[in-house]
Amino acid sequence: MNTKLPDFETLNAYVDGELDATATAEIECAIANDSDLARQVAMLNQFKSAAAQSIDIPKIELPQPRTQTKPQVALSSCRRLVLAAACLAGLALFTNIAGPFGSTSKNGEEWLSPAWAMQKAWSISDAGVKPNNAAALKVSTFSENMLSGSYVPDLTMAKLYVSYVSSDHQYRNDKALLIGYAGLRGCKISLLITPSAGHLSPLMTHFERDKMSLYGWQQDDLDYMVMAEGMPDQRFKSIAEAVYKSSTIRLPVDSDTRMALAKDQAQSRPCQA
Amino acid sequence: MSNDRSAQLELYLDRLYGYAMSLSRNPDDSKDLVQDCALKALTTDKVPTDASAYRSWLFRILRNAFIDRYRKSKTIQNWETDASHLSESSMEYLGGDERLINVLSVKFEMAKLPLAQREIIGLIDVSGFSYEEVSKILDIPVGTVMSRISRARHTLITAIGDTNVVKFPVKRRK
Numbered sequence: 001m002n003t004k005l006p007d008f009e010t011l012n013a014y015v016d017g018e019l020d021a022t023a024t025a026e027i028e029c030a031i032a033n034d035s036d037l038a039r040q041v042a043m044l045n046q047f048k049s050a051a052a053q054s055i056d057i058p059k060i061e062l063p064q065p066r067t068q069t070k071p072q073v074a075l076s077s078c079r080r081l082v083l084a085a086a087c088l089a090g091l092a093l094f095t096n097i098a099g100p101f102g103s104t105s106k107n108g109e110e111w112l113s114p115a116w117a118m119q120k121a122w123s124i125s126d127a128g129v130k131p132n133n134a135a136a137l138k139v140s141t142f143s144e145n146m147l148s149g150s151y152v153p154d155l156t157m158a159k160l161y162v163s164y165v166s167s168d169h170q171y172r173n174d175k176a177l178l179i180g181y182a183g184l185r186g187c188k189i190s191l192l193i194t195p196s197a198g199h200l201s202p203l204m205t206h207f208e209r210d211k212m213s214l215y216g217w218q219q220d221d222l223d224y225m226v227m228a229e230g231m232p233d234q235r236f237k238s239i240a241e242a243v244y245k246s247s248t249i250r251l252p253v254d255s256d257t258r259m260a261l262a263k264d265q266a267q268s269r270p271c272q273a
Numbered sequence: 274m275s276n277d278r279s280a281q282l283e284l285y286l287d288r289l290y291g292y293a294m295s296l297s298r299n300p301d302d303s304k305d306l307v308q309d310c311a312l313k314a315l316t317t318d319k320v321p322t323d324a325s326a327y328r329s330w331l332f333r334i335l336r337n338a339f340i341d342r343y344r345k346s347k348t349i350q351n352w353e354t355d356a357s358h359l360s361e362s363s364m365e366y367l368g369g370d371e372r373l374i375n376v377l378s379v380k381f382e383m384a385k386l387p388l389a390q391r392e393i394i395g396l397i398d399v400s401g402f403s404y405e406e407v408s409k410i411l412d413i414p415v416g417t418v419m420s421r422i423s424r425a426r427h428t429l430i431t432a433i434g435d436t437n438v439v440k441f442p443v444k445r446r447k
Contacts, residue, residue: 008366012423016397018404040366043374047430050379051398055294060286060304062279063312220324249284250324251401256287 005037006030015044053255109207111199112225114171115192116212119227122164122180123188149220150193152179153246153253158239158261159183172197187271189228189236191243196223204244206237215240219247230272235264282314285328288400289335295395296339298384306342310335329409332396336410367430374433382432390425397422 006014006027013019014027031038152162164180171194179191200218207214213236216225224247226240242253242261253261289310293303313334314320321327383391396402396410397418404418411418 008427009419009423012426013404013419016404016422018419036366043367043430044426046374047379047426048398050374050376051383051394052401053376054380054383055291055399057287057290058300058304060290060307062283062286062315063308245284248324249288249328251288251328254287 005034008040011037011040012044015041015048057255109199111172111197112207112209112214112216115214115225115227116209118169118171118176118178118192119190119212119214119229122166122178122190123229150177150222151219151247151250152177152191152193153243155181155239155242155253155261157253157258158235158242159185159265160187160189160239183265183271185270187228187231189226189231189239192223192225192227194223194225196221199223200225204240215244217244217247228271232268232271235268238264278315278320281327282311282331285331286311289331291399292332292392292395293335293339295383295391295399296336296388297343298391302342306335306338309338309342313338325406325409328402329406332400332402332410367427368434374430378433379429382429385432386425386429389421390428393418393421393425394429 010019010023010027014024019027031041155161160181160183162179163182164178166178167175169176169178171192174195174197176192176194179193181189181191196218200216200223202218204215204217207216212227212229213231213233214225214227215237216223218224224243226243228236228239231239238261242257245257246253286307289307290303293306293310294300297303297306310331314331321330383394386394392411393407396407397404402410404415404422407418408415413421
């Protein structure tokens with residue numbers, strides 16, 4: 001039996017979700033048998049959490065064009081600023097027309113039928129809820145191996161915990177990654193990631209069928225679909241937007257969104273499937 | 274095209290600010306750095322299409338803007354020419370108590386860290402990058418990222434523990 005403890009660098013890589021499945025399992029086994037090691041990991045997690053919140057982020061605007069005081073002379077040198085202004089105006093128009101995520105609502109499309117079925121199948125299962133902050137990190141590493149480029153965000157701030165992971169599903173003859181998140185009050189949502197079939201656009205689009213709701217978008221070469229049944233509309237939309245943003249920039253949910261999701265969860269009613 | 278580019282950039286503004294703060298430690302300077310970076314990103318001709326490459330490219334622009342702005346300062350010169358001044362503190366397990374680690378103590382001690390250590394914490398813990406992405410942004414091997422982040426955390430957590438230790442006065446025998 002190997003009793004050698006992991007070095008400090010490896011422990012850091014563990015809390016950052018940078019180790020492969022085998023190394024992660026070895027560390028977890030060591031943590032279970034060594035209280036000092038568990039304390040080291042707790043300190044590192046505590047530090048990561050505090051560091052993430054240590055910088056107050058103000059509202060940042062895209063650059064504003066400067067007032068043009070010397071039109072004849074400065075015209076050519078200001079081309080870049082003018083272009084930036086055009087970008088800003090375009091962004092304002094885009095935001096007004098389509099909303100920040102371009103979400104529009106559609107009835108359930110036939111090609112989504114397998115996705116609805118997957119959500120249904122997993123949500124009626126009795127998969128247990130395991131509140132564990134590290135779960136999403138591990139799933140993230142895991143998913144990267146199974147479906148290159150996929151990103152699975154941590155949603156524990158919304159009291160949703162990864163409790164089902166499967167890569168055995170087939171979706172339109174392609175492999176699919178299905179992640180099930182379960183809440184503490186009966187809420188279950190699914191994140192389905194598949195190679196893109198060209199039905200979804202990069203903008204988040206809303207679909208509905210019966211009581212089921214689905215937000216879908218394309219990111220790089222993958223389709224992302226977030227599904228729920230019986231969850232309050234506004235809460236589900238906020239969660240879907242957080243997943244959309246996370247998958248687009250491939251970074252964890254930012255601190256403002258985390259707070260908003262936690263508040264939504266506290267104020268919302270339990271899910272009614 | 275411009276709409277897409279602006280919308281894409283907006284997703285990163287707060288993370289760029291977090292990174293800028295970890296470099297400059299000054300809110301106004303950080304806002305200026307983000308503005309410089311955004312302007313460059315919006316007006317440049319060739320933008321990486323791959324999301325990961327785009328992110329690395331964006332943060333490198335901010336890093337270069339920081340270097341340009343502070344090139345004459347001694348801090349930058351040290352940072353650019355020699356990253357080996359990073360703390361040589363022991364990489365043994367940490368002492369102390371996790372209850373002492375909170376937002377205030379981290380903020381207080383982070384300001385005292387060398388620039389290279391603030392930067393790595395800014396990229397990984399504040400902005401949420403993976404080691405591989407940081408290695409692209411800083412143009413260093415992943416192994417160096419791994420050792421640099423663990424050293425930075427070790428230094429900072431040890432400093433927090435030391436700051437919170439109150440030494441009792443000792444009476445000396447005559």
